[in-house]
Amino acid sequence: MKLKPNRLILGIIFLSMLYLLCYNYASEGYYQDNSVINLLTGYSENQILLYGHVTDIYKDGFEIYNVRDKTAYHVKTNLKISLDTGIYILGTLNSNNEVIIIKMMKFKSEDVLDVFFRSLFASIIFLTVFLRYWKFNPKKILIIRRK
Amino acid sequence: MPDWIAHVLVAWSLTTILGFRFKQFSQSNSAIVIFGALIPDIYKITLLLDSFGIYMHDFLNPIHLPIGSILIAAIISLFFVNRKSIFLFLIMGISSHYALDLLLFSGGMEIFYPFSPLKFQIGIISVTDFNITIVSIILALSVYLAYKKYNKKNYFNLV
Ligand SMILES: [Zn+2]
Numbered sequence: 572m573k574l575k576p577n578r579l580i581l582g583i584i585f586l587s588m589l590y591l592l593c594y595n596y597a598s599e600g601y602y603q604d605n606s607v608i609n610l611l612t613g614y615s616e617n618q619i620l621l622y623g624h625v626t627d628i629y630k631d632g633f634e635i636y637n638v639r640d641k642t643a644y645h646v647k648t649n650l651k652i653s654l655d656t657g658i659y660i661l662g663t664l665n666s667n668n669e670v671i672i673i674k675m676m677k678f679k680s681e682d683v684l685d686v687f688f689r690s691l692f693a694s695i696i697f698l699t700v701f702l703r704y705w706k707f708n709p710k711k712i713l714i715i716r717r718k
Numbered sequence: 719m720p721d722w723i724a725h726v727l728v729a730w731s732l733t734t735i736l737g738f739r740f741k742q743f744s745q746s747n748s749a750i751v752i753f754g755a756l757i758p759d760i761y762k763i764t765l766l767l768d769s770f771g772i773y774m775h776d777f778l779n780p781i782h783l784p785i786g787s788i789l790i791a792a793i794i795s796l797f798f799v800n801r802k803s804i805f806l807f808l809i810m811g812i813s814s815h816y817a818l819d820l821l822l823f824s825g826g827m828e829i830f831y832p833f834s835p836l837k838f839q840i841g842i843i844s845v846t847d848f849n850i851t852i853v854s855i856i857l858a859l860s861v862y863l864a865y866k867k868y869n870k871k872n873y874f875n876l877v
Contacts, residue, residue: 578796585796589780589789595832597777622773638773657768690762693722697752700730704746714797716746 619644619670621660625652635660635670646670722756724851727858729755729814734861738868747807754811757790758782758819783831787812818850 621644627634632647635658646660647669658677662670705714729752737743761782764775780786791808798804816829820839829838 582793582796585789585793589786589793592780592786592789592832593777596780596783599835687765689721689723690759693726693756696723696726697749697756700745700752701749704749712797713799715799 618673619662619664621646621658621662621670623657625654625656625658628652628654642668644668644670646672648672650675721851722759724818724854725755725759725815726752727854728818729811731854731858731861732814733810734865738864742803747803750804750807751811751814753794754791754808755815757794757808757812758787758815760790780831783827784812784816784829785831787815821850 620639621635621637623636623638625633626636626643629645631649632645633652634643635646636643644664645668646662648671650672652658656677658675660670660672660676661674662672664670704717706717707713708715730748733743733748733751734745737745737748758781761778764778767774781790788809791805791812794808795801795805816827819827820829827837827839828835830836
């Protein structure tokens, strides 16, 4: 296996640049989740948007681990929801990280499946075309043109 | 967003049309352009991560912005011998991807990030619109027929 040092160096440089870009973007807080835009209408300062999975069930509600700020919140509700369900919640935040639901939405797994199958089909077209003309040479770690 | 079918077919049609005129746009290079057209949607891996409860949308979103896609193209081109030309073909594919995505209405994209945080989108097609896929299938079929007519004898030998 041979990897020319300049390729390796360039690879590390580009990867670091990509990491910095992503890190910077995430820390600037630009990102707006388009899928929760409906939830965000009427989003005011004392309200909170949670995004995550149900991690515990209580008599008066459940616990959700919010992946946006990596904190667990106690959601007060009499809605029955099963453990591990992925949800978005727009709610009001009380003391002790207690949240009262204003709106709630489950992750749509159908959407993911739909994207997945259409992408799978396109990937097959792409791979058929690509592998017809190109092949991977593991010794040189290079993709080379087929003759 | 236009699905991968639309992205693949539009990229292929574009390079095949250019191939009528310029020999650089061979079918092997067309495969690279298609590859490029799929780069921005590497971001869709976040949907898969969602199902494992890992929220990476804000961190990985720059992959679906020109600057991030260009960096990915630069990394991919390192795996080829003719890095520069491969990089340019990948960029062409990436451009076709954003040209399609810009037609949508999905809240906009910060296409000039990190130089400007402004979001752009023409917004003439809804995200769930399947028509763009149908149009791209019709386009690709027409190009394929023209291509077959143009190069009847050596279609499968052309590299
Ligand atoms: Zn896209």
